[in-house]
Amino acid sequence: MTEFAKADEIFRRLDAERKARIHDDTSMQCKVCWYVYNPQEGCPENQTPPGTPFLELPEWWTCPGCGSDKNAFLPCEDDEES
Numbered sequence: 001m002t003e004f005a006k007a008d009e010i011f012r013r014l015d016a017e018r019k020a021r022i023h024d025d026t027s028m029q030c031k032v033c034w035y036v037y038n039p040q041e042g043c044p045e046n047q048t049p050p051g052t053p054f055l056e057l058p059e060w061w062t063c064p065g066c067g068s069d070k071n072a073f074l075p076c077e078d079d080e081e082s
């Protein structure tokens with residue numbers, strides 16, 4: 001396996017793990033400007049209708065606060081009620 005393929009594999013695994021933690025109703029926070037995307041509210045700034053899961057946002061979607069792409073977002077840990 002080449003170094004590139006290895007890095008690619010690690011990236012893919014991290015991506016899968018990250019996505020496994022994102023559910024349809026998970027609020028996502030931009031780690032650059034702290035904007036929070038709430039799937040129940042959608043994102044009027046980006047013409048995103050309420051009820052749109054973060055993982056179903058279109059490819060062109062960027063943070064309405066700072067313009068970062070979706071990779072800048074992390075699940076809101078304190079959003080969980082358990």
Ligand SMILES: [Zn+2]
Nearest residue numbers: 030033063066
């Ligand atoms: Zn942002």
